[in-house]
Amino acid sequence: MTSKPRVRFAPSPTGYLHVGGARTALYNWLFARHLGGVFVLRIEDTDLDRSEARHEAALIEDLQWLGLEWDEGPGVEGPHAPYRQSERLGIYREHTERLLREGQAYRCFCTGEQLEAERASAAADHRPQVYSGRCRGIAEPESARRAEAGEAFAVRLKIPDHPLRFHDLVRGEVEFPNETVSDPILVRSSGMPVYNYVVTVDDALMEITHVIRGDDHISNTPKQVAIYEAFGWKLPEFAHLSTILGSDREKLSKRHGATAVASFREMGILPEALVNYLALLGWGAEGGTREIFSLEELTREFRLERVTASPAVFDWEKLHWLSRHYLKQAEPARVEELAWPHFAGAGLLPVLETAGPDVKAWFAKLLALFLPAVSQLDELPKKAGFIFGFDVGAARANEENAAVLATESAQKVLSAFAAKVGAQDGTVTPEQFKAWMNEVKAETGAKGKGLFHPVRIALTGSHSGPEFDKLIPIVEEGSRLTLPVHVASVRERVERFFAE
RNA sequence: GGCGCCAUGGUGUAAUUGGUUAACACGCCGCCCUCUCAAGGCGGAGAGUUCGGGUUCGAUCCCCGAUGGCGCUACCA
Numbered sequence: 001m002t003s004k005p006r007v008r009f010a011p012s013p014t015g016y017l018h019v020g021g022a023r024t025a026l027y028n029w030l031f032a033r034h035l036g037g038v039f040v041l042r043i044e045d046t047d048l049d050r051s052e053a054r055h056e057a058a059l060i061e062d063l064q065w066l067g068l069e070w071d072e073g074p075g076v077e078g079p080h081a082p083y084r085q086s087e088r089l090g091i092y093r094e095h096t097e098r099l100l101r102e103g104q105a106y107r108c109f110c111t112g113e114q115l116e117a118e119r120a121s122a123a124a125d126h127r128p129q130v131y132s133g134r135c136r137g138i139a140e141p142e143s144a145r146r147a148e149a150g151e152a153f154a155v156r157l158k159i160p161d162h163p164l165r166f167h168d169l170v171r172g173e174v175e176f177p178n179e180t181v182s183d184p185i186l187v188r189s190s191g192m193p194v195y196n197y198v199v200t201v202d203d204a205l206m207e208i209t210h211v212i213r214g215d216d217h218i219s220n221t222p223k224q225v226a227i228y229e230a231f232g233w234k235l236p237e238f239a240h241l242s243t244i245l246g247s248d249r250e251k252l253s254k255r256h257g258a259t260a261v262a263s264f265r266e267m268g269i270l271p272e273a274l275v276n277y278l279a280l281l282g283w284g285a286e287g288g289t290r291e292i293f294s295l296e297e298l299t300r301e302f303r304l305e306r307v308t309a310s311p312a313v314f315d316w317e318k319l320h321w322l323s324r325h326y327l328k329q330a331e332p333a334r335v336e337e338l339a340w341p342h343f344a345g346a347g348l349l350p351v352l353e354t355a356g357p358d359v360k361a362w363f364a365k366l367l368a369l370f371l372p373a374v375s376q377l378d379e380l381p382k383k384a385g386f387i388f389g390f391d392v393g394a395a396r397a398n399e400e401n402a403a404v405l406a407t408e409s410a411q412k413v414l415s416a417f418a419a420k421v422g423a424q425d426g427t428v429t430p431e432q433f434k435a436w437m438n439e440v441k442a443e444t445g446a447k448g449k450g451l452f453h454p455v456r457i458a459l460t461g462s463h464s465g466p467e468f469d470k471l472i473p474i475v476e477e478g479s480r481l482t483l484p485v486h487v488a489s490v491r492e493r494v495e496r497f498f499a500e
Numbered sequence: 501g502g503c504g505c506c507a508u509g510g511u512g513u514a515a516u517u518g519g520u521u522a523a524c525a526c527g528c529c530g531c532c533c534u535c536u537c538a539a540g541g542c543g544g545a546g547a548g549u550u551c552g553g554g555u556u557c558g559a560u561c562c563c564c565g566a567u568g569g570c571g572c573u574a575c576c577a
Binding site: 110187 | 502505506511512515525526535536575576
């Protein structure tokens with residue numbers, strides 16, 4: 001091939017972009033970028049009832065968030081504009097007239113009831129449910145006359161007399177016997193052209209060289225091949241990507257929880273994590289020992305020939321692993337900005353724009369402490385919640401805590417510790433804290449868990465959590481800030497714990 | 501029912517043109533670190549490649565069949 005490949009992602013704006021679509025877009029984008037080709041975005045909105053402008057806007061936002069910019073399409077336009085099918089109706093009409101004129105297509109006057117009856121009898125006879133071709137034989141003068149007279153008709157393509165075959169980059173040669181393919185409807189009786197038709201016309205006119213899409217389209221492909229042939233157009237290469245399955249091995253859907261790209265963004269998963277994960281879902285680099293890939297690295301490594309044909313099960317655990325990796329890797333300033341709204345939304349912090357530099361600096365430290373503990377940013381407020389306050393009664397009542405607190409040793413540790421805290425004013429430093437703990441240890445004989453757990457419960461409400469060395473400064477510093485929720489100092493925590 | 505696609509540990513993928521102790525990662529288990537949790541480091545278990553036939557000196561890999569899963573079977577996309 002001498003010319004640069006041209007690929008397209010052609011979503012219909014009938015809902016949000018989900019992981020399956022995102023992976024299709026990603027593979028198209030990677031294929032184009034790897035070969036220096038062109039990535040086209042085309043909006044398939046011929047289903048006027050279900051298409052909505054807000055979905056198109058959301059789609060574009062999601063694609064941009066993933067970093068998959070397009071070379072031609074809405075917003076950037078290009079030599080084959082328009083890129084929205086609802087704006088290309090005239091083009092389809094011209095092509096339909098040509099097909100009719102050349103006898104490649106015909107008017108079908110069959111009613112829905114007739115077609116229904118045909119299907120029913122075909123099913124009863126265990127035969128393929130294909131259209132009988134009843135209207136194929138209507139002579140052109142009569143056909144034209146009936147149309148003229150106002151009789152409703154759809155336009156159907158004549159499926160040729162030979163097997164329909166095409167080459168698929170991930171599956172090899174695929175062939176469908178023509179007897180199993182119905183003469184497809186090209187234009188509805190309403191005059192609106194149908195998906196299989198417009199997609200083909202557009203792919204050909206936009207000079208798409210590689211059609212990369214989900215394998216739910218594989219059975220549509222013979223019809224599209226017939227359309228290419230009817231127009232005398234050269235067939236593109238196809239690549240049908242396998243389905244993404246849920247853990248129950250059913251096609252992934254909203255039923256399996258969040259599958260919309262936007263929801264991953266809202267959860268606080270970084271786009272590079274999602275991209276990396278999606279790339280791995282159906283593709284493996286040569287050798288297969290690497291898992292972490294940036295978009296640039298993927299661009300370099302990606303080969304369509306290495307894409308698997310078998311369906312893949314979506315695995316949250318692995319996505320989370322990747323998510324944690326990228327969260328730790330990311331620029332702190334970026335993560336701070338992304339994490340902040342989750343705290344503000346929980347009422348723990350003011351909105352970012354109104355926060356002072358001292359609060360921001362404090363938050364940075366807080367984030368550094370808790371980030372390793374989460375897989376996605378929206379878990380943060382809960383993880384760090386005890387910093388902002390906890391229910392002493394509930395903490396004492398907690399079974400595991402109660403067991404720790406019940407021992408005589410724990411009681412001695414706590415009262416010794418409280419005495420230390422009460423005896424002094426001012427900020428508690430980690431050094432001071434350490435010194436106190438050593439003293440308590442000497443006085444009570446408690447050590448290890450026996451020493452630390454009671455204190456940890458008193459201070460945080462839980463027997464587990466981040467190291468005290470890092471925790472103490474955050475608590476103390478936080479207590480001096482003006483926040484929507486007061487952060488209690490070590491001293492306040494001790495007082496509060498004993499008050500109940 | 502018809503047509504099509506697919507089939508390697510629980511999951512995602514590897515395995516020069518048929519010859520490997522079937523590899524890597526997630527997860528799981530254990531150990532180390534540690535007051536604890538998370539992170540991190542180290543180690544382990546887990547598949548003989550869905551099943552049955554071929555072809556071959558030799559099949560994860562090629563062919564056939566079965567089984568199972570999925571998709572399509574619309575005047576939806």
